[in-house]
Amino acid sequence: MTSSQSRDSLLRTDLFGRTLTSPLILASGILGTTKSLLKRLGEIGAGAVTIKSISVAPRAGHPNPTVLSFGPGMINAVGYSNPGLKKACEEYADLSDVACPVIGSLIGTKAEEFAQVAAAFSLLDFAAIEIPISCPHTPGYGKLARQDTPEAVLEILSIVSGETDKPLFIKVPAAAQNLSELVDASDQGGAAGITAVNTIGPGMLINIDARRPYLGFGIGGVSGPALKPLAVSATYAINEQAPHLPIIGTGGVMNGRDAIELIMAGATGVGMGTAVLDRGIEAFAVIADEMAEWMRDNDISNLNEIRGAAHAK
Amino acid sequence: MTSSQSRDSLLRTDLFGRTLTSPLILASGILGTTKSLLKRLGEIGAGAVTIKSISVAPRAGHPNPTVLSFGPGMINAVGYSNPGLKKACEEYADLSDVACPVIGSLIGTKAEEFAQVAAAFSLLDFAAIEIPISCPHTPGYGKLARQDTPEAVLEILSIVSGETDKPLFIKVPAAAQNLSELVDASDQGGAAGITAVNTIGPGMLINIDARRPYLGFGIGGVSGPALKPLAVSATYAINEQAPHLPIIGTGGVMNGRDAIELIMAGATGVGMGTAVLDRGIEAFAVIADEMAEWMRDNDISNLNEIRGAAHAK
Amino acid sequence: MRNDLPVMCSILKRVEYGATAASLTIQYPCQFQPGQFIMAWIPGVDEKPFSISRHNPTAGTIELTVKRLGPVSAHIADLTVGDRVGIRGPYGNPFNPQADCVIVSGGVGLAAVAPLMEMFPNAPALYGENSSTQIMLADRFPRMRIFTMDGSAGEKGFPTDPLPEILAARKPKVVYTCGPEVMMAKVARICHDAGVAGQISLERYMKCAVGVCGQCCMDGERVCVDGPVFDSERLLKGKDFAFRGLDKSGTWVYKAQPE
Amino acid sequence: MRNDLPVMCSILKRVEYGATAASLTIQYPCQFQPGQFIMAWIPGVDEKPFSISRHNPTAGTIELTVKRLGPVSAHIADLTVGDRVGIRGPYGNPFNPQADCVIVSGGVGLAAVAPLMEMFPNAPALYGENSSTQIMLADRFPRMRIFTMDGSAGEKGFPTDPLPEILAARKPKVVYTCGPEVMMAKVARICHDAGVAGQISLERYMKCAVGVCGQCCMDGERVCVDGPVFDSERLLKGKDFAFRGLDKSGTWVYKAQPE
């Protein structure tokens, strides 16, 4: 019977109080610059989409090159370019024609900024808000501003939840030495879930003929296949520690097997970014098909049957 | 004139008071299990070789699979298998027939162990001693025992330098949030240099058909091309912070250009492990040839001319 | 995944066009189809997209034709023989080349259609600049019709002026165009009215050039991989063409409206 | 770098040999040369090297022949049709196959030379076990000469007993051997005395199987990639053959000396 089940019924996923048609979620910073792109991704079949992170003031970001593919993955230092809160609120004022839930991504350098973005986002039709505390290459934010401590997470969560009732996801760094403390802080601070992981960094690649780092900013974060083991490991550890917290496992998912791998590690949603480079924008449909095919071949009728399956019993 | 310079004269490198015929150094844990292998690597042309890390008591290590190649790199959780200090001292009692300097790698779980290994190593013909505080997958050691803090580094250095006058290298983790503190502590503690970096982790890969992590230990560390950006970035940052400390840049070097890249980031020596998989054990000769060729093509007659060349002026 | 890092390439030749522009021949063996572009990197400065204006597969060279508009383009246009520039690519969805065509370009848009003009030397080629000092590639394409707004060279007026007439007379299969978006909008409407297909090469601010960053978005398409060449009918149906594009920060910048 | 992760493969067939051993036919399409081995993984338990005792490229199958010696081999020998086992490989430097040969095996060493025995059915094949209950692959190789120490099957004695005589009579180009190291040391010396080349397949404790971990070292060579097949003359010149090998921790374990 299972073998004829439709893709949607196989992949249906409950997350932040919504039912997604697929666990595959566009990760923040990839394509999420305009509503028209979100709309296209929704039509292709993304389970949900995350917008590119928004700060109060507009940011031009780092000079180019900002995104490069180097073989084992991509390295990027976009530097949180974004049009600022005001323009973002105009862009995302009406999300009714985006076919899937939209996640707002919120960044700030200090308390007032977090509060301001959270308050404005609260009025938009975002299904959830994601807070990256983990960017390895933007001064003032994430790791470079030591937002990746349990104290900072508690503070940010308390500010943000003072402004909005939307479900909050903390986006944690890869290979974090203090991951369990960050998860505890997220949990205590009332986060609805965890996104694991951001790019790993700081990373640098040098063009030896130019005698210069390739990236305009010098350092950046690594995504894609190189990152997958760190995403799987973080997802596994978080799920082991806090099984009640849904996880958007993110990092290096390039095909259906990778997505199932993160779900077996304990993820509920599966974030994808770099896959768009290798598999095209249709990745959200193609990889969903691959997942469904594996599930049919293995007589799985629902992702809940295999979620966390890799955990030692 | 430079264009006919011999490989040895191009690549000659001063490190820990010795002159190496090449900056290419066998990284710890790869092949360094027996004197016969060190001897072979010396004959092939390694600039120096590092033994597999040694603890006081023998360790069987983690169950297999312990080392797997997954595309963007290797993932390993060997678990510091080693014959223990007594057998190691027998194996390395006479290093006179190893053609290049040998670096002893020393691990411990507590003060007495560090002291004991250091005292015994002090009597052997090691050119330097490397202390990894950064393994991401062996309980009791490195990151899992929080040896990657400035306090721990200072303590370990003070114990070890109480037992030996040999030059000490602290081997730091990849993508360490506290890298600059670790470098300060190494410097204050009297380290002769830094090895940057160890594998990045914890990482995990799951076989979805088996519904189990591939590695016997579940989690491991990632080496090879996936790691290179983190090695380059760490080397660059350490060189920027403490230009007087020689660095053995290690991570993802697979060809001559990669080795030059680490030198331009500021490395003096270049560690190699995973390259042995892709380029064979002859990698230490082949990659040295590639370096020399690039140097001749670019009219470089000595590595000092390009060391740190990528740093913004 | 592919390794797609910029490679430092030598400038082999340099031709100047007055004070405004230059063509650079660069050693960079690659596969190329007309309409594609590369990313050119000046280490420590910036990296921007430029069309390949000529491809010599035998010599392993490409040519860029660069107009000085700001610091990056000026830096590139100033490169001299022996200098090196970082190149990655080619990228983008090319023109679909058909011999029975008309080619219309304005300003440095000429660079993008030059390989088509070489491929189809008998097709009518219309090219416009503000004035005679800006004219490029005239030696290479002696038969192209040059238009200047001030009449200082060629015919006075816009390259779009004779287009309706040419379409009516020749009924070509397709019109290729690259240039200022107001001009291309005009071409699109003329094609629409004449019932001729148009292929339009767009410019947007680009960062990744590989379809990942979302910077070059228009109407939910990515100019870098879904374009830069689009069907004119498709563009007329959308709302961003000749209307707006994202700047570096991702803010919409509204274009001068076509009159 | 290659992706070389173990793939879960189904057991298609199982043949038992008394209580001690079994042959398993496994779905695993691959390239193979006689003498190579794979790593077999029981998830959650361990992973160990096993020779490919038969290769069917058309069916996309390999066969392992496994003797129950400890927990891992027992687990694998107990797998039944429909079970899955993780496989990566094949690995290692194969035999150099020459028809004019003699093949000598002892115990489960038979697995490593079985593909050669299939390739050269007319070559003398000598195979030894302690007793009749341990005999494997007898149906597949009805012409092989079986030796048992207790004389319970075949000829009483060691498979090396008739070797000097056979070499003297046939003057073959090469002797292939796999089995207990004391036996192979005997073969090496007999070959040396007869002036015949020997190719010896060694076993050492392996972890990575790809030449990286240094676990399988002998005389500065890695049994997994430089071997497992070595020239007998090279082994006689070294000092570790039939003398010592590293255990799991990297400690030398000294072997029973050849008498």
Ligand SMILES: Cc1cc2nc3c(=O)[nH]c(=O)nc-3n(C[C@H](O)[C@H](O)[C@H](O)COP(=O)(O)OP(=O)(O)OC[C@H]3O[C@@H](n4cnc5c(N)ncnc54)[C@H](O)[C@@H]3O)c2cc1C
């Ligand atoms: C696919 C593609 C192909 C391209 N091919 C070429 C090419 O072959 N040759 C070439 O010279 N350029 C080409 N460009 C444009 C090029 O990438 C740069 O945008 C341009 O050179 C300006 O960059 P800059 O950094 O020097 O100037 P900026 O600092 O970006 O701009 C300087 C000033 O010029 C104005 N300006 C920038 N671009 C334009 C424009 N297109 N029209 C009018 N005013 C403008 C700006 O508003 C600003 O006032 C192409 C762009 C794309 C997307």
Ligand SMILES: Cc1cc2nc3c(=O)[nH]c(=O)nc-3n(C[C@H](O)[C@H](O)[C@H](O)COP(=O)(O)OP(=O)(O)OC[C@H]3O[C@@H](n4cnc5c(N)ncnc54)[C@H](O)[C@@H]3O)c2cc1C
């Ligand atoms: C290249 C290579 C090819 C191999 N091919 C095969 C094969 O085709 N079939 C096969 O069954 N095995 C083969 N082996 C051996 C196999 O990998 C295991 O070592 C063996 O099955 C024992 O593993 P275990 O974990 O079950 O027992 P362990 O727990 O390792 O050992 C159990 C007991 O058996 C003893 N023991 C282990 N190995 C041997 C031995 N070789 N001779 C005598 N006593 C031993 C141990 O000392 C111990 O007392 C091969 C090994 C190598 C390196």
Ligand SMILES: Cc1cc2nc3c(=O)[nH]c(=O)nc-3n(C[C@H](O)[C@H](O)[C@H](O)COP(=O)(O)O)c2cc1C
């Ligand atoms: C070009 C690029 C830009 C990114 N920008 C952001 C961002 O603005 N905010 C954020 O939280 N994460 C950002 N990330 C991280 C991704 O959301 C994601 O966590 C990471 O890329 C790992 O997933 P992947 O391997 O599927 O790409 C960015 C990643 C890339 C490659």
Ligand SMILES: Cc1cc2nc3c(=O)[nH]c(=O)nc-3n(C[C@H](O)[C@H](O)[C@H](O)COP(=O)(O)O)c2cc1C
């Ligand atoms: C199989 C394996 C075993 C390792 N064992 C050790 C070890 O015992 N001690 C240590 O300091 N580092 C160990 N490392 C880390 C390496 O020394 C090196 O830092 C890392 O592999 C990055 O270099 P590479 O990319 O060239 O392999 C090991 C790495 C691998 C792949």
Ligand code: FES
């Ligand atoms: S420039 Fe990044 S998507 Fe087009």
Ligand code: FES
């Ligand atoms: S098993 Fe690792 S080197 Fe042979």
